[in-house]
Amino acid sequence: MSEFIKRLQERRLNVWEQAKGLLDAAEGEKRELSADEEQTYQRLNADLDKIDERVKEFQEGEQRSKDAEAAFADLLAKPASGQRDEAAQGEAAKVRAWLTGQSGARSYDVRPDSPMPLDVRTLSKLTAGAGANTVPISFYNQLVQHLTENSGVLSTGPTVLRTGTGEQLQVPKTTAHSANAGIVAEAGPLNANEPVFGQVSLDAYKYGFLLQVSHELANDTAVDLLGYLATQAGRALGNGFGAHLVTGTGSSQPNGVLTASTMGVTGGAGAAPTSDNLIDLYHSVIAPYRSGNSVAWLMRDATVAAVRKIKDTTNQYVWQPGLTAGVPDTILGKPLYTDPNMPAVGAAAKSVLFGDFSTYFVRQVEAIRFERSDDYAFNTDLITYRAILRGDGDQVDTTGAIKHYVSA
Structure with a gap:
C-alpha cells in the first residue's frame, strides 16, 4: 500500500x-x-x-x-518477425484504433475476457474491488469498475448472470421453504414437505447515452482516452441502471432490490434507526442468510451520518471504520455500502436494507455496445459515441433474504 x-x-x-x-x-x-x-x-x-x-x-x-x-x-x-498483427497490439490499441476511426468499423462490442463461447451462460459474482494491482485491467473491466462504483447494489455482491444474447431468461424463484419435519409412527406415511418455487423473468432493458469528444482529443496519443471513455460511460450507465436496481418497479424496468425486499423492522415516525432497530433488523434475517459472503447493509450517505452516532447495548458504536484502504466500513460486523438512490430517512421511507445480496440476480447481456459517428456533429468537428447496456434485475429468493427498515 x-x-x-x-x-x-x-x-x-x-x-x-x-x-x-x-x-x-x-x-x-x-x-x-x-x-x-x-x-x-x-x-x-x-x-x-x-x-x-x-x-x-x-x-x-x-x-x-x-x-x-x-x-x-x-x-x-515488437514480435520477432517484426510484424504487428491485431492480436499483438492488445485491446488498448484496438480500442484506440476504433475511437479514432482508423479501424473503419462503426461499432465496437466491449466484452469480458473469457475462454468460453458467448452462447454459454455463465454465473459469477461481481465484487466491489478493482482486482489485483499487479494485473493490467482491460477496457471492459475499467468500464465495469466505474459502473460498480456508481451502483451500491453492484458493490454488495449480487449474483450476476452474463448472457451472450438478450432473449428473456427464466430463473427459478424460491417463495417458501420446506416445513419442519415431524415425528412419524412406525410404518406411518411421511407427510409431503417440499419448498415452493416460482419463476422470475429477467429481460434485457436497454440503457444508453451519447458522448462527444473533439477529433483533437481522440487523436492525441498523450491523452488517456480509453480511461476517459471508460469513466464517463461507466458512470452514466451505472447511474441509470443502478437507480433501477434499487427502486425499479418491475414494470417495464428492473425490479429493484428495495422494491423486492420484505419488511424487517418499523421505527419511529420519520425517525432514523436506533441501535435497537439495527439489531432487530440484523436478527430479522435468519442465520443461514446472515452467514453468506454477500451479506451487507445498504443505505445512503445521509443515513450513514446518523448511524455513526449510534451505540449498541454494550456501549460500543455499531458503525466501525474499515482498518485498511479499500475495505468497507461495518455495522455490527457486516460491511456497509452506500447508494445515492436509497431513500432518505422520512415518514414511511425504507431507508436501510440488510441481508444476503447474492439472492438478488442482475442480468447483463454479454457485450456493452459502443458505436461512433463522424457525421452526427459534422459541423462542430466532434466525434459522437453512444454506449448501450442491456440488463435487468430481480430478487429470486422472496422468503426474507433481504429486509428493510422503514420509518412509521
Missing part, C-alpha cells in the same frame, strides 16, 4: 476518534451535543467523507498509471 494512502487511513481513524470523543463526552454528561459540538461533529463527518474520496481518487490514479504503462509497453513491443 502507498505510504500516502497509509497516512490518509491513519488520519481517517484519528478523525473518527475525535468524533467519538465528542459523542462520548456528551453521553457521559447525559446531554445532547451543543450547537458548537454539533457543528464540529458535522465537520469531522465531512472530513471522513473527503478522506474517503482522496483515497479513492489516489487508488484510481495509481491504477490508471499501471494501465497506461501496460498499454504503452504492449504498443511498443
